[in-house]
Amino acid sequence: MRGRTLFWRRAPWALTLILLGLPLLGAETLTEKKVKAAFLYNFAKFVQWPAGSLSSSRQPFVFCTLGATPLGGTLDEVLQGKTIDDHPLLARHLASLASVNGCQVLFVSAPKDGGAFTFPANLRLPGLLTVTEAESKNQVCKNGAIITFVLESNRVRFVIDDKAAQKVGLVISSKLLSLALPAGK
Numbered sequence: 001m002r003g004r005t006l007f008w009r010r011a012p013w014a015l016t017l018i019l020l021g022l023p024l025l026g027a028e029t030l031t032e033k034k035v036k037a038a039f040l041y042n043f044a045k046f047v048q049w050p051a052g053s054l055s056s057s058r059q060p061f062v063f064c065t066l067g068a069t070p071l072g073g074t075l076d077e078v079l080q081g082k083t084i085d086d087h088p089l090l091a092r093h094l095a096s097l098a099s100v101n102g103c104q105v106l107f108v109s110a111p112k113d114g115g116a117f118t119f120p121a122n123l124r125l126p127g128l129l130t131v132t133e134a135e136s137k138n139q140v141c142k143n144g145a146i147i148t149f150v151l152e153s154n155r156v157r158f159v160i161d162d163k164a165a166q167k168v169g170l171v172i173s174s175k176l177l178s179l180a181l182p183a184g185k
Contacts, residue, residue: 032156037079050126071091105156106123124168127146157181
């Protein structure tokens, strides 16, 4: 299933990722939340999880959200009827980080005060793709997330910390890495 077959199966998503980076202005139906929810789904398709992360094909692939402005129903809409490697998709909103077990993707929205969420070191769990958002690329290196959304020229873009991904056993596709912005200093 790997190799050329996998590339052609996933290649259309590369175009989707590029198109989702289009400006949000003038797109009434394409809100920032919808773009971020679609990105989360597509990120998951371009990440290889450690062997045994999902024990059976019936076990759902779980996208979790936490924070003041979660993606909520928007993520449910994006995931509806889709699968990842034959796993059904499920969205859960968490009340706290204590209930993160069972999540494959964790999106934490920025605090209401506009600052950046910082992932605690004990949240770097094997097989957990952590995603958050920041106001600028300069905040990205400090937050501890694997992927951080930033708005650049009114476009939703993202920065990837590949070393953080490797530490938790995740392998991010070179195609996805090539679409990421470089981290700010």
